[in-house]
Amino acid sequence: MTSVNAGVLIGLDWGTTSLRAHLLDSDGQVLDRRSSAEGILADQKGGFAETFQRVTGGWFDVLPSVPVVASGMITSRNGWVETPYVSVPAGIDELASSLVPFDVSPSCTIHFVCGMDQDPPGGTPDIMRGEETQIVGCLSPGCSSLAKGAAGLFVMPGTHSKWISVCEGNLDRFDTYMTGEVFAVLKEHSILGRLMETGGGPMTGGFERGVSARLDSEASLLRHIFSSRTLALFDRLEPGEIADYLSGLLIGEEVRSAMRDFDGKDDGDSSVTIVGSGALTDRYRVALALAGITAAPAPEDAAARGHFSIARQAGLIDG
Amino acid sequence: MTSVNAGVLIGLDWGTTSLRAHLLDSDGQVLDRRSSAEGILADQKGGFAETFQRVTGGWFDVLPSVPVVASGMITSRNGWVETPYVSVPAGIDELASSLVPFDVSPSCTIHFVCGMDQDPPGGTPDIMRGEETQIVGCLSPGCSSLAKGAAGLFVMPGTHSKWISVCEGNLDRFDTYMTGEVFAVLKEHSILGRLMETGGGPMTGGFERGVSARLDSEASLLRHIFSSRTLALFDRLEPGEIADYLSGLLIGEEVRSAMRDFDGKDDGDSSVTIVGSGALTDRYRVALALAGITAAPAPEDAAARGHFSIARQAGLIDG
Numbered sequence: 001m002t003s004v005n006a007g008v009l010i011g012l013d014w015g016t017t018s019l020r021a022h023l024l025d026s027d028g029q030v031l032d033r034r035s036s037a038e039g040i041l042a043d044q045k046g047g048f049a050e051t052f053q054r055v056t057g058g059w060f061d062v063l064p065s066v067p068v069v070a071s072g073m074i075t076s077r078n079g080w081v082e083t084p085y086v087s088v089p090a091g092i093d094e095l096a097s098s099l100v101p102f103d104v105s106p107s108c109t110i111h112f113v114c115g116m117d118q119d120p121p122g123g124t125p126d127i128m129r130g131e132e133t134q135i136v137g138c139l140s141p142g143c144s145s146l147a148k149g150a151a152g153l154f155v156m157p158g159t160h161s162k163w164i165s166v167c168e169g170n171l172d173r174f175d176t177y178m179t180g181e182v183f184a185v186l187k188e189h190s191i192l193g194r195l196m197e198t199g200g201g202p203m204t205g206g207f208e209r210g211v212s213a214r215l216d217s218e219a220s221l222l223r224h225i226f227s228s229r230t231l232a233l234f235d236r237l238e239p240g241e242i243a244d245y246l247s248g249l250l251i252g253e254e255v256r257s258a259m260r261d262f263d264g265k266d267d268g269d270s271s272v273t274i275v276g277s278g279a280l281t282d283r284y285r286v287a288l289a290l291a292g293i294t295a296a297p298a299p300e301d302a303a304a305r306g307h308f309s310i311a312r313q314a315g316l317i318d319g
Numbered sequence: 320m321t322s323v324n325a326g327v328l329i330g331l332d333w334g335t336t337s338l339r340a341h342l343l344d345s346d347g348q349v350l351d352r353r354s355s356a357e358g359i360l361a362d363q364k365g366g367f368a369e370t371f372q373r374v375t376g377g378w379f380d381v382l383p384s385v386p387v388v389a390s391g392m393i394t395s396r397n398g399w400v401e402t403p404y405v406s407v408p409a410g411i412d413e414l415a416s417s418l419v420p421f422d423v424s425p426s427c428t429i430h431f432v433c434g435m436d437q438d439p440p441g442g443t444p445d446i447m448r449g450e451e452t453q454i455v456g457c458l459s460p461g462c463s464s465l466a467k468g469a470a471g472l473f474v475m476p477g478t479h480s481k482w483i484s485v486c487e488g489n490l491d492r493f494d495t496y497m498t499g500e501v502f503a504v505l506k507e508h509s510i511l512g513r514l515m516e517t518g519g520g521p522m523t524g525g526f527e528r529g530v531s532a533r534l535d536s537e538a539s540l541l542r543h544i545f546s547s548r549t550l551a552l553f554d555r556l557e558p559g560e561i562a563d564y565l566s567g568l569l570i571g572e573e574v575r576s577a578m579r580d581f582d583g584k585d586d587g588d589s590s591v592t593i594v595g596s597g598a599l600t601d602r603y604r605v606a607l608a609l610a611g612i613t614a615a616p617a618p619e620d621a622a623a624r625g626h627f628s629i630a631r632q633a634g635l636i637d638g
Binding site for chain 2: 077119124125126127160175176177178179181182185186188189190191192213219220221222223224225226227230231233234236250253254257258261
């Protein structure tokens with residue numbers, strides 16, 4: 001337990017479908033990690049407090065007064081403690097000064113990170129909870145090219161993908177795309193899923209075909225997605241490729257639109273940092289490459305890095 | 320039974336979710352009509368033949384040799400008899416000469432209408448089954464402004480909306496928009512439905528708001544639809560208006576895109592014929608008006624009119 005003894009902070013990245021807990025040392029390094037499928041939509045049998053205590057079990061025996069910072073959908077209306085939003089442009093200073101403390105017990109306080117919102121005149125509002133902390137983590141010391149003061153564009157693939165631009169160290173603008181959820185409901189519940197054969201295998205050539213088709217098309221998405229069915233009916237798309245083709249159409253739409261909106265140009269001379277890991281991240285890397293955009297990987301454990309930076313800025317830990 | 324005695328043709332408009340049967344006289348007037356929810360996706364306990372005989376029950380007792388023409392998804396792979404496609408541009412001549420006869424019994428033959436397809440070089444294929452017959456019905460004598468030889472643009476609202484242009488009496492081009500199905504799956508299965516209160520009442524102001532918002536926006540649809548959630552979270556959209564707002568966004572997207580694609584201009588100086596009836600048709604009328612486009616109603620019983628025209632052109636009935 002030597003390593004756990006050196007812990008100075010617990011960070012909770014608590015989202016819709018999962019909870020990730022990190023114990024960090026005074027250099028911001030991850031000493032121990034736990035995870036659970038008990039996202040806020042899961043049945044919390046004993047409530048969020050019991051889940052929190054079970055998932056972080058053991059750490060408090062050794063470190064009874066370790067501070068805790070939490071971010072993600074746990075701060076939403078259906079979460080544990082609803083925090084307000086900090087409006088863009090803003091960054092680590094605003095997030096650190098607006099932490100919402102909540103006493104779980106006389107000896108344990110969780111500091112909840114506020115989500116961020118954006119509400120342009122004449123436009124529609126957008127919101128995020130959790131992604132702001134990951135971006136702060138990407139900008140933390142040690143991630144030199146992305147250090148505070150830097151500018152850049154980030155994508156966070158997911159059920160609701162976020163594109164976030166950073167300017168002078170602040171989150172400047174962000175947009176949510178419902179790409180992952182639209183793909184899931186079309187695949188599971190629409191006629192487009194009827195002809196699909198999905199084996200959970202590696203990404204097929206259907207994905208690149210879909211991305212390329214969408215990058216080249218000005219047709220409405222409501223029309224273009226129907227081609228995943230007609231190409232299959234015409235035997236020009238294999239049953240095992242249809243789902244990947246549809247995924248490619250949607251991710252291609254997202255990449256094209258985001259690059260136009262954020263970059264203001266469509267010449268492919270750009271770089272985007274992909275925050276995340278796993279198969280979905282690979283899809284975005286492929287789609288960005290097809291659009292002529294250089295993709296850079298984000299540092300690992302971005303959320304934990306963000307928790308550490310915010311906690312230090314707020315004076316919860318030394319340094 | 321006098322009127323039934325005058326029948327010269329049975330027309331079957333047999334789609335995915337319903338079957339409509341019409342008995343027509345020698346002027347193409349509807350003498351009698353039947354309908355059933357036994358579309359091709361319904362469980363056909365005794366098969367399509369038994370459903371056909373039950374729904375048309377009585378007509379054959381009086382008119383044992385009346386000819387039958389059928390169109391719609393009943394001619395698809397999952398239907399009764401799969402017919403090939405006639406490619407655009409084409410019209411009544413090609414549809415009449417390509418009828419697919421099928422003997423239900425020694426005394427009864429159903430003549431199935433071919434669907435139509437479109438497969439532009441470098442584009443993606445599109446298909447329809449049933450709508451071609453309705454368009455022929457809209458062009459039939461008696462619908463003077465739309466008579467054979469006319470040009471025009473038609474929209475057929477539905478699960479899969481079709482936009483169809485007619486030139487010199489032929490169906491010239493058509494595009495399918497998955498508007499209705501995308502709305503249904505987002506409402507039923509995505510996070511966008513969570514905050515919705517839907518009482519099945521009349522269309523709320525949310526619909527016009529959604530149409531107008533979409534007509535004015537260049538944002539990706541994958542992003543714009545998320546505003547049905549955020550506007551509600553920000554108390555700027557009533558729970559009872561959210562579903563209509565989303566419907567407005569999607570129909571607004573369809574109208575804007577189709578007018579650009581078909582009209583080649585975006586000046587609102589256009590007219591579109593809406594084929595169909597009921598509440599969904601009203602939505603399209605409202606959306607077209609907001610886009611500055613004049614909407615004309617199609618003649619009633621367009622499918623039956625189409626069956627009559629095709630049957631006469633094919634020599635199945637005199638005239």
